[in-house]
Amino acid sequence: MKKTTYIPDEAGTTLGSQTVFNGTIRFDDSLRILGHCEGHIESKGSLAVEKGAEVVASIKVSSLVVGGTIKGDIEAVRQVELLPSGKVYGNIRTSQLKMADGVVFEGKVEMLKNADGVDVFSANPTQLKQSLEVL
Template sequence: MVAPYFESEQSPVRSKLGKNTVLKGIMQFDHSVRIQGKFEGSIESSGFLFIEEGAVVRAEIKANSIIIGGVVYGNIEASEKVEMLSTGKIYGNVRTAKLKIADGVTFEGKCEMIKRSDRIDIFSQPLQELKKMIQNV
């Protein structure tokens, strides 16, 4: 049921690391990627990442949106949302604007909710608040 959910919620999968794939390195992309195998390194994306049940990822992850059904060892940052499916196991910190956690998830780490503001009014904010806002953009 996970694969149809992924394709209905987001754009069609453009790249996939299959179940028997083991990859180490730096992954950068601006579209959607599905990981079914094993990956170690770092992931940076302005797109969508789906880590399927059975996948194991050891990486620092930054992406627009992330759905986790597999195991992740490392910190996760998503500018839009992180969704943890019931089969997901996350061992690291999560930083995101929106978070959805299903029953049954294993999550060992801290969570920081970030506020995304489309507009920053530089004339009515104290300097310290402006610095915080700019760091979150």
């Protein structure tokens, strides 16, 4: 069976399909969500929301792959990849966006001009605004 996400099976943390989490998640490496998560997700690493998973949260990560459903705003410094089964109901801010056929997306997209020069976790609002280019 062909793997559709670039986050390895050895992800730092996996929230299983029977998991329901409510709160704030912070992690360093990578996280795969197979279940239900509500709250806030923050990391300098990678996040995968797998097919069948549902996330109702604000998300700030380096890169994100969406095969499930996300309801909330997304900031991904490097990239966001929306797989054919992906659904996003919220705004996306990223430097690279990949969107497959069949994706459901309701929101706005803001493209970061220079992702290598801006760290959204430590930049002040003025620096962040100057680094953004709105589509």
